[in-house]
Amino acid sequence: MLRSLPKLSPLLSSARTTNIPRFLANSLRFVSSAQTITRTKTSTGRIAMTTRAPIRPMSSSTVSSITAEDHVQQPKLLxxxxxxxxxxxxxxxxPMDAATFVLILRSSISHWKQLGKKxxxxxxxxxxxxxVEPLVKEGFWYHxxxxxxLMLVYWIPETANTIPxxxxxxxxxxxxVMxxxxxxxxxxxxxxxFRGSGVWKFPTGVVDQEEDICVAAVREVKEETGVDSEFVEVLxxxxxxxxxxxxxSDLFFVCMMRPLSSDIQKxxxxxxxxxxMPFEEYSAQPFVQKHDLLKYISDVCSAKIDGRYSGYSAVSTSSSFSDQKYYLYLNAGALKSSL
Known part of the structure; x- marks a missing residue:
């Protein structure tokens, strides 16, 4: 009986041309896909077939790999x-090379446009x-x-640009300081x-970033003259x-200061x-009398000295917008008398 078992290849060949049942043809094709088939006879006289290379089911990792390849890769976004x-x-x-950056930038702008960003x-x-150069070529400008x-900006919608x-x-x-x-x-x-003009003037300076006016006035007096002082009012x-x-543009505030020391170290x-310098001598300078702005400042200072004028003192306050402390400059005396 063992010798009468037909060879597989003729069966497979005939399966293509004869009308054998489809399930049998499929079974034969499956068996033929094994690398080597061995026919043995068991103790009960039955025939058993084994292969040297077992056929394994497709693993889940293989399925995942195929699935990932079948999908279009999502573009990277900034x-x-x-x-x-x-x-x-x-x-x-x-760091990023310019070509890669431009591709990612374009994908990002397209994504932000879909989200309604501006x-x-x-x-x-x-x-x-x-x-910087690839950004400018893509339509960004310096802010x-x-x-x-360096901060650059871009406006997405086809409407009027409202970037501040x-x-x-x-x-x-x-x-x-008196x-x-x-x-x-x-x-x-x-x-x-004022270099070489001979003009005597108040200590002046620019307020630093994140610095309050009252703090800047104290700092500038100390830096230019070495004199310690405290803020009194915005006159x-x-x-x-x-x-x-x-x-x-410039905004300029005249601040009255109280000196805490007198020694000058310029x-x-x-x-x-x-x-x-005696205040009257300062005020009498031709340069001060000639310019209306400086004369008005001198008059305000004189009125303050004589008790005829009140400026704006700094009141520490807070806001619900942040935990930072703020200064509100107001006429505290007038406010108190009106309450």
Missing amino acids: KSTDDDHDGVIVEMDQ GVWIKLPIHLASL HAEPKY VNATHRVGIGAF NEKREVLVVQENSGH AFSRQSHKSFFDK QRLEIEASRW
């Missing part, structure tokens, strides 16, 4: 956070300056620059507009000028001379 005005902020950090802010640290980064412009103003202070002898602290500058918001510093880099 990591972003939402702002409060339907825009996104991207803070770049990792403005795109991309913050580039200085070590990624090579990405502002700081020592460690960069900061437009500088804030400056002038410090009116002692008990009615002497005012004045300086002569060795640089800038006047004396000037709003334009096109003064790289096309920016700053040699910017200050040519510094002294305590």
Whole structure:
């Protein structure tokens, strides 16, 4: 009986041309896919067939691999956070070649457009300056620059651009420091507009980022003259000028200060001379009398000395928008009398 078992290949061949049952033909094809078939006779006289290379079912990992290949790979997107005005902020950090960056940028803008986003802010640290050119070519423009980064922006919708412009103003202070002898602290500058003019003026300076006006006044007096002082009042918001510093506007506040020391140690880099001068002598300078702005400031200071004028003191307050402390400048005396 064992010798009479037909060979498999003729059976498979005939299965293609004869009308044998389909399930038998499929079974034969399955058996023929094994690498080697061995026919043996068991102790009961039955015939058993085994293969040297067992046929295993398809693993789940193989199925997963096929599934992943069948799907279109999702494009990479730039990591972003939402702002409060339907825009996104991207803070770049990792180096990236320009070609790859442009592809990811285009996919990201398309994604943000589908989400209804408007403005795109991309913050580039200085070590990624090579990405400035591809950003500009994709339609971004400069918004502002700081020592460690450059900010570029882009407007997605086909509507009027409402991205706010960069900061437009500088804030400056002038410090009116008077002692008990009615002497005012004045300086002569060795640089800038007043260099070599012989004009005696109040210590002045620019408010630093995240610095309050009252704090800046104390700092500037100390830096220019070495005199310690404390803030009393904002006597006047004396000037709003334009096109003064790289096309920016200026806001200038005159602050009354109380001296806490008297010894002068001038700053040699910017200050040519510094002294305590009788207020009347300061006010009588031709330069002060000639310019209306300076004369008004002098009159305000004089009225304050005589008790005929009240400025705006700094009241520490808070806001529900943040945990940061704020100063509200107001006429505290007038407010108290009105309550």
